[in-house]
Amino acid sequence: MKALIRKEMRENLKVTLVGLAVLLLLILVTYRNYAWTLKNQFFAQDMQPLMGNGVVSMLSFFCAIFGGLLGWLQVWNERHRDLWAFLIHRPLTRTQIFFGKTFAGLLLYLLMPGLPLLVCILWVAIPGHVPAPFEWAMALPIAAAFLGGIVYYFAGMLTGLRQARWYASRCLGLVMAILVSIGVMNSFEFWHGLICIAAGIVILGTAVWGAFRSDGCYEGQPVSGKAALTTVLGAGLALIVFIVMLLAIEVAFRGIRGDEWSRYVMTKGGAIWNVTSKSDGRSNVRRLVVDLDHQPIPEGKTGGLDQSEWQRGEATTSSIHLPSPYSWRGSESFLRSYRFFTLWRVSSGTIWYYWRSQGCLVGYDLTTRRFVGSLGPNGFSQTLPSAADNSHHSVEQSWLSSGHTLATSNAVYEVNLDRRVARRIFTSDSERILAVMDLEKNGADWIYTLIVGEHSIVLLDPQGTLVWKQPFQAPSGWFEDRLKLSSLEPADQYAIWASEIVRTNSPAGASPPVLVTWFGSGQGAPQSVELPALAQSHEWPTLQKLLSASVPPVFVAMTPLLDGHPWPSTIPKELLRISLIVALACVPVVWWLGRRYHFSFVAQVSWVGFIVLTGIPGLLAFLSVQEWPARESCPQCRKPRLVDREHCEHCGAEFPPPEKTGTEIFEPAGTAQA
């Protein structure tokens, strides 16, 4: 097998070197852009290049393309019938040949792009190269991109091996690899993504191994290979069927998407409107706008509000981030830099970040790119705080924070970066602080700080004087967009929205009523109004119902898990019912084909189970993998019989010998000897 590994390494060295050249070029361009950003002081959140969206996306694409190409070439180079025979006719098992090729391919992949990426990470880790916080966990997005390429490697190999048409099921392995990438992109923790990648590698790797055993055919594979191949095709077809269905609905059934929904919006003047939007299915949304007394908003000559008028009138509203009751759902994804740090501001040649794990601000000199020091509740230090110092600094900093204050779980500090000092302006003895947001007038003057605690919302002025305080109940359920802030006109006026689920922990289900509180300078005591719950339809939109017909029931059942909802109580039952009905409608087709081609009882029941779980994509996968044998008329019973059986499945007769022509010449073997 060593000879085979050496041969594979040598054969694919050229493509690896080309890949290396491309990768180095990409890295060079990235570095040049990064240096340009620093020089011109266009600072953004992706100052740590390992966490930069562009860098991670680029490397993900590169690893996927290179991995897929390498896997495909390793097989395609030998797909000439005679060369394949030369390879297979080694005194090795096909499993050994598979492992030999895979070992060589993965070794090459490890060297390129693995080695250059490792060098890049090490370079970033060395102080003085990047003026941004560094943790080894920041390399995980690139690790995920690298490992994701292995999935594409097997997908490429399967594409090369499959005995199927290019436009049919041959490339479905690559589609499954895309599905794995989607899974990784939507993972919150690295290990979630790792599970997706591991599943992709195991399934695609088993399918490739099976394909090696059978020269790319379905028949002749071991059961595990067949199951893996079917899963690959089923998953790939699920994505394709979904996209096709989506397009078909867009093109053919636009008229039936008459969905309707209502919501409250706030105008810049502080008025609340109840807006009911209705889609006529042709990209036109008709809005019915009424005030809280159900009086229609005065219409112009058009009879309603046009888009620009609408946008001009609506106040900017942002969510205030609260800690999540779901440990893995509430934090940022491992792919996003906000999980680790937030760019704070630049001051006197120093770029400051809020570093979550350290619980303090950290500064880097823009010239030397080296660490300057940290600034936290204990003041400025030229080192990072010790573990004992930062243990209580766990407050979520709002994205909208403009960087005047720094909060711990029980205190808020005013931060002065020029003087490098932190002054305590608020202390909470009775409750934990959940979120803090600094409010500015005209984007510059700091006028308030909003503090969200477990039981109250507090508004302070910059001197730390209490402006108002409102009772509040921290959420224990699903919380997204439950606490929002609207910026009004004039610029120092605001409104805070707290929905019922946040205030009282009312059970989910009904649309919650909303409490709106206006506050601002010169207003005196804040005013509040309790808005009635909006009528919320429990019907799923028609589009989703139609789409669910094309989605495997098992996917529909698993969707709550993807969003972090409790399972199984939140399964969308109506969509699952539609998906199951369609899946059950596919069962007779499978049953009929199974009987026609005389599947064993176990095979037939297994296929029916698979179709019930996977619906239309499963049926298509079933049709794709099966190699339907020809049927001939049995000379004895006249019924069509399968040619791959030794005996007629109807009457048990053997196949007749070829018809004699009278010109046959046979004699026993061994009659003539050399």
Add this chain to the structure above:
Amino acid sequence: MNKDIVIRTRGLTRYFGAKPAVYDLNLEVPRGCVFAYLGRNGSGKTTTIRMLLGLLQPTRGEGAILGYDIRALPPEARARIGYLTEDHQLYGWMTVRECGAFQSQFYPQWKEKLFQGILGHFGLKPEARVKDLSRGERAGLCLALTLAPEPELLILDDPAVGLDPVARRLLMESMVQLTRRSDRTIFFSSHQLADVERVADYVAVLDHSVLRACCSLETFRNGVQQVHVRFKGAPPPLPKIPGLLQVFRKADELRLICVRYDGATEQALRALSPTEIEQAPLSLEDAFISYLGDRGEKSLIFSEPEAQP
């Protein structure tokens, strides 16, 4: 399994779609012989070989090679079988020397001297790249790679196809001279009947996916015979004659090619009152062409004789 039979198939069948490429093949190849596997293009020769080597799964039927089931040939069986493919495909980027080094690592019994000898016979330079070799040189290299492991069974799929006469003769002679051993079996398919006549002990003939003959070369040659039947005038219509392959009709003569010309055939011909019946020798090539060509009667009278002045 009989130890003297190295290849045995029973009802071996392979369909491509609804069309049988090989149908109900029952074959036995004795040890130590040179076995020629003949047939027209598309008759199923390569399909048979690929099934025997486990490169293609049979639709039904069974087979054994060196006692191993062809559906699951283990590495130890492959180590004992040399296989030379039709197109002599190798890795183009390798040099001749690298090809030998690559192949030798799979076969502990590799004979470097034999390998070098065959390379020398074909005038191949070790540093030459495979992609730069002519087709004949590539065939020679493939032969060297196949023979150097000293296989017990040699399977050659039309090894001389596409070669010029000189290269073809060189290849066949090398093959026979270097490989002929009492314990080695050679199974080869070919269209080159002169080569077959020179080296084969046995022939098997496939006709439209069906095995029609499997016998010694001598038996095949003797089995297909040519008879001239002359008449005073125009020959009468021919009755049904068993084993008749072809009939050529002239003005006063019928030329028949048939299988197993015996007393019954002669009696049927005598009933036509001919003036003379004469058996004539037939070369293997003619016998083979007649055997696999279109069956039935052909007229050699293409125009009426010109009127005498």
